[in-house]
Amino acid sequence: MIEMFCLRCREKVQLDEKDVTKEKTAKGRPMLRAKCPKCGAKMTKFVK
Ligand SMILES: [Zn+2]
Structure with missing residues (x-):
């Protein structure tokens, strides 16, 4: 599972690796792109 932070929900969401796009x-x-399962907002996260 990958943890990302949704700015719209203002909380962390857990995502399955297959739902996250690596770009x-x-x-x-490198960065990760995904859609929040709760509100549908796009989320991005930079990889260290
Ligand atoms: Zn959200």
Whole structure:
């Protein structure tokens, strides 16, 4: 499970790994993109 923070719900949500898209920014920085299962808002998270 991957934990992300939803800005709209203002709480952490647990996501299955298959629901999270791994992407890279234009500068090559890895990031995760997902949709909040509660409100449907898009969430992004930078990977350390
Ligand atoms: Zn949400």
